[in-house]
Amino acid sequence: MSRQLPDLTFPSVNYGTHESPVTLEVLLYKGATHLSIDKALVQIRKNHLGKPEMERLPLTLRLHEFMQGKLAQGGSKENLRNTFRKLCRFIRWCEENHRSPTLETIADDYVAWAEHLHHRYAVRNEIRFKTAYGEADDVGRALSSVLNLTLGLLRYTKLHVARGSRTKLWTSSQRADPEATFKFGHMLLDICDSLSLEAVYGSLPVTVSFRDGTSWVEWSRLKPPEKVKGILDSTQSSAAVVERSRRRYEEDHSPRTRHSLINLRIEAEMLIFIAQTGLNLSQAHKLKRGPMRFQRDGDDYRVYKSRRGGEVAFKIYRAYRPLFERYMKWLDALNLTTADDRLFPFVYPTVIPAIDAPPRFKALRSRFSRMNTDFHGPLALRNTRVNWVVRHTGDVALTADMHQHTPQTLLRHYEAPNHQLAVREITRFHEITDPALSSPGPGVCVGVGEAPKQLEQFDEFTPQPDCISPAGCLFCWYHRDQLSDDYVWSLVSYMRLKSIEMTCYVPPARDAPKHPAEAVIQRISAKLEAISAIGAEAKRWVAEARDRIREENYHPAWDGFIQCAESR
Numbered sequence: 001m002s003r004q005l006p007d008l009t010f011p012s013v014n015y016g017t018h019e020s021p022v023t024l025e026v027l028l029y030k031g032a033t034h035l036s037i038d039k040a041l042v043q044i045r046k047n048h049l050g051k052p053e054m055e056r057l058p059l060t061l062r063l064h065e066f067m068q069g070k071l072a073q074g075g076s077k078e079n080l081r082n083t084f085r086k087l088c089r090f091i092r093w094c095e096e097n098h099r100s101p102t103l104e105t106i107a108d109d110y111v112a113w114a115e116h117l118h119h120r121y122a123v124r125n126e127i128r129f130k131t132a133y134g135e136a137d138d139v140g141r142a143l144s145s146v147l148n149l150t151l152g153l154l155r156y157t158k159l160h161v162a163r164g165s166r167t168k169l170w171t172s173s174q175r176a177d178p179e180a181t182f183k184f185g186h187m188l189l190d191i192c193d194s195l196s197l198e199a200v201y202g203s204l205p206v207t208v209s210f211r212d213g214t215s216w217v218e219w220s221r222l223k224p225p226e227k228v229k230g231i232l233d234s235t236q237s238s239a240a241v242v243e244r245s246r247r248r249y250e251e252d253h254s255p256r257t258r259h260s261l262i263n264l265r266i267e268a269e270m271l272i273f274i275a276q277t278g279l280n281l282s283q284a285h286k287l288k289r290g291p292m293r294f295q296r297d298g299d300d301y302r303v304y305k306s307r308r309g310g311e312v313a314f315k316i317y318r319a320y321r322p323l324f325e326r327y328m329k330w331l332d333a334l335n336l337t338t339a340d341d342r343l344f345p346f347v348y349p350t351v352i353p354a355i356d357a358p359p360r361f362k363a364l365r366s367r368f369s370r371m372n373t374d375f376h377g378p379l380a381l382r383n384t385r386v387n388w389v390v391r392h393t394g395d396v397a398l399t400a401d402m403h404q405h406t407p408q409t410l411l412r413h414y415e416a417p418n419h420q421l422a423v424r425e426i427t428r429f430h431e432i433t434d435p436a437l438s439s440p441g442p443g444v445c446v447g448v449g450e451a452p453k454q455l456e457q458f459d460e461f462t463p464q465p466d467c468i469s470p471a472g473c474l475f476c477w478y479h480r481d482q483l484s485d486d487y488v489w490s491l492v493s494y495m496r497l498k499s500i501e502m503t504c505y506v507p508p509a510r511d512a513p514k515h516p517a518e519a520v521i522q523r524i525s526a527k528l529e530a531i532s533a534i535g536a537e538a539k540r541w542v543a544e545a546r547d548r549i550r551e552e553n554y555h556p557a558w559d560g561f562i563q564c565a566e567s568r
Contacts, residue, residue, distance in 0.1 A: 005025060005028070005052065005057075006061065008023050008024040008025045008060065008061075008064050009021055009022070009023045009025075010022055010023075010067070010068065010071060010080065012071055012072075013071065013077050013080065014077075014357070020036070020037040020038040020041075021037070022037065022080055022081060022084050023037070023041070024060050024063060024064050024067075024084075025041075025044070025052075026040045026041070026044070026088070027056060027060050027063070027087065027088070027091055028052035028053055028054075028056050028057065028060055029043075029044055029049040029050070029052055029053070030049065030050065030053060030095055031049055031095070032044065032049055033088040033089075033091045033092040033095070034092055053100060055100065055102045056100070056101060056102055058102070058103045059101060059102055059103045059106055059146065062103070062146040063087065063142060063146060066142055066145045066146060067080060067083060067084075067142070070083075077357065082138070083138060083142060086135055086138050086139050087139060087142065089135070090109075090110070090113055090135075090139050093113050093116065094109050094113070097112075099112075103146075103147075106143055106146070106147070107143070107147065107153060107156075110139065110140065110143055110153050111153070111156050111157055113136075113139075114136045114140075114153075114154070114157035114158070114159050115157065115158065117132040117135060117136055117159060118132060118157070118158045118159055120132065129159075132159055133159050133160075136154060136157060136159045137154055137159075140152055140153045140154040140157075180374055180376075181376060181381075181384050183373075184373070184374065184375070184376045185272070185275065186210075186211060187210055187368075187373070188268040188271055188272050189268075189272065189323075190208070190209065190210045190211055191208055191264065191265060191268040191364075192265055192268050192269060192272070192323075192327070194206070194207070194208040194209055195208070195261055195262075195264060195265040195268075196330070197330055197333045197334070199261075200258050200261045200262060200265070200334075201253040201258060203250065204218075204219055204220055204222060204250050205217045205218055205219045205220075205224070206218045206220070206261060214371070216367060216370075216371070218260070218261055218264070220257060220258050220259075220260050220261050221257075221260050222246065222249055222250070222257075225246075228242060228246075255334070255336065255347045255349070256349050259347035259348070259349055260363065262334065262336070262347050263346050263347055263363060264363045264364070264367075265330075266344050266345070266346055267359060267361050267363055267364045268364065269327050269344065270284060270285075270344045270359070271361070271364070271376075271377075271378065271381060272320075272323070273324070273343075273344075274378045274381055274382060275381040275382075275384075275385060276316050276317055276320045276324075277314040277315060277316055278315075278382060278385055278386070279314055280378065280382060281358045281378040281379075282358055284343070284344065284378075285342070285344065285358040285359070286342070287313065287314075287342060287343040287344070288305070288341050288342060288343065289328075289331070289341050289342060289343050289345070290305050290341070291305070292304065292305055292313070292328075293305075294321065297315070299317070299318050300315050300316065300317055300318060301315065301316050301317075301318060301321055302315055303315065303316060331345070344359075346359060361375075361377065361378075439467075439470075439473040439476075439479060440467065440468060440469060440470045440472075440473055441469075441470030441471065441472070441473035441474055441479070441494065442470070442473075442474075442487060442490040442491050442494055442557075443473065443474075443479055443480055443481050443482055443487065444479075444480050444482065445467075445473070445476070445478050445479060445480070446478050446480055447476070447477075447478030450478060452464075452465035452466055452467050452472065452476050452478070453465065453476060453477040453478060454475065454476070454477070455475050455476070455477055458475055458519070461514055461516065461519060462475050462516065462519040462523075463475055463516050463519065463520065465477075465479075470494065471498075471516065471517075471520045474520060474523050474524070474527075475519075475523065481527060481531070483531070483534070483538065484541075485541040485544065485545070486555075488528070488531060488538075488541040488542055488545045489541075489544075489545045489548060489555045490555045490557055490558070491524050491527060491528065491545070492524075492528070492542075492545040492546055492548075492549050492555075493545075493549060493554045493555035493557070493558040493559070493562065494520075494524065494555075494558050495520075495521055495524040495525070496549050496554065496558075496562060497558050497561055497562050497565060498517040498520045498521050498524075499517075499521065500562065500565040500566060501515070501517045501565065502515060502517050502518060502521070504565075505517070528542050
């Protein structure tokens with residue numbers, strides 16, 4: 001029966017030696033989605049899963065057409081597998097709930113499945129909302145395309161983002177952390193320095209040392225002697241055999257035994273290359289080795305892979321050229337380019353992945369995890385580079401051209417908010433537009449660029465001006481009053497805050513010095529009397545401000561502080 005079915009595979013996808021090809025044929029057999037692809041195909045060939053559910057065929061053909069179209073648009077194999085896994089989980093749920101998903105019933109089946117996901121998230125608390133929404137969104141996109149729906153099936157479910165919700169800005173993951181990035185780069189460079197040709201083909205183990213004094217030991221997939229049972233138990237007759245086998249392994253100076261060390265350095269070199277050139281992972285993975293020519297371009301180098309006037313392969317910084325040339329000499333000494341002509345030729349003695357599958361940096365990830373050190377992948381390094389360049393140059397168009405983007409793409413997908421930069425720009429704007437600096441306390445400051453200066457007529461118990469505390473501003477020589485009702489309201493509100501502080505103050509002894517808030521209250525009272533003496537309008541401002549305070553209508557600058565103080 002399976003021979004009579006149409007081809008539901010994806011021939012355009014390249015697979016490795018140990019990868020199972022994705023095929024939608026498993027969606028037609030009841031129970032096949034409960035198994036892995038290879039096991040399901042074996043059961044189908046042996047007729048252990050019965051006959052295919054032919055009523056599912058029209059739906060499966062349209063799903064295959066949708067997924068084939070995504071591949072034609074540039075979709076990756078990982079996205080294909082991800083969509084396939086989620087479809088399998090959806091079909092599996094349908095079978096467990098006695099539903100047979102067909103083209104006619106798929107919309108109702110999907111809404112019921114989305115309700116199940118929402119119940120797991122909201123009631124049973126088994127999964128997060130992000131997981132439930134991601135599952136329903138991906139499957140909903142595929143099924144909506146199959147049914148030719150414009151708005152999509154997800155709108156008929158409870159799994160949708162709340163209206164008006166926004167992503168938080170300046171979270172810890174979005175803040176630039178140059179120190180962590182620089183530390184990661186230094187560690188990558190230390191790995192490359194430790195894994196020289198002599199170290200890779202030398203005696204085992206190899207010690208990878210870092211500039212901060214830490215290190216780790218590499219046995220190149222050979223177990224340490226203390227973990228080998230045949231060596232620990234000297235009474236066993238196999239001890240000599242184990243020793244000879246280990247000796248032969250250590251004396252075999254070839255990629256067959258040292259491929260883990262070689263791949264570890266290539267992973268580190270690849271991440272350094274991506275951080276320096278700004279290329280994405282797929283571009284760097286496909287670069288060919290070949291002869292290269294460097295042409296000076298200011299402080300950078302243009303790297304050509306052909307004669308003069310040819311296409312520029314990538315650009316590098318001048319300081320990176322010696323490291324890049326050292327890496328290419330290391331590759332030549334290993335003689336790896338005879339079997340693989342790529343710039344980063346990973347060595348796989350047994351498992352051979354698909355040629356277009358980029359590395360996942362599993363070796364570096366596992367080692368950095370053991371050291372409790374953050375790992376920065378290719379995307380994180382590329383984003384860090386883009387934001388570093390745009391912040392130091394201030395030129396979005398130049399940064400976009402350097403990284404092969406349009407300015408709109410760079411601003412939409414790469415530029416991250418930077419709290420320090422925003423504060424600096426806002427401060428610069430106010431310095432240009434404001435005639436006087438706003439002080440921490442009520443009023444303004446005319447001491448632009450000057451150190452705070454204490455008024456002479458006050459005693460030692462009055463607050464010291466420091467340009468930080470609002471109380472200090474009132475006793476600074478550069479502080480200036482404002483003749484306005486808003487300023488008077490702010491003064492009276494601030495006096496109310498200081499009154500609450502005085503109420504909560506319990507002196508530790510009878511002869512304890514007076515509280516600084518007392519001096520602030522006296523200072524504000526003197527200012528209010530002076531303002532009232534100016535004229536009838538100013539006197540009305542003071543009276544109105546006092547009435548507002550009695551009505552608990554405080555100035556916005558102090559309202560929150562007063563409420564917190566009163567609640568305490």
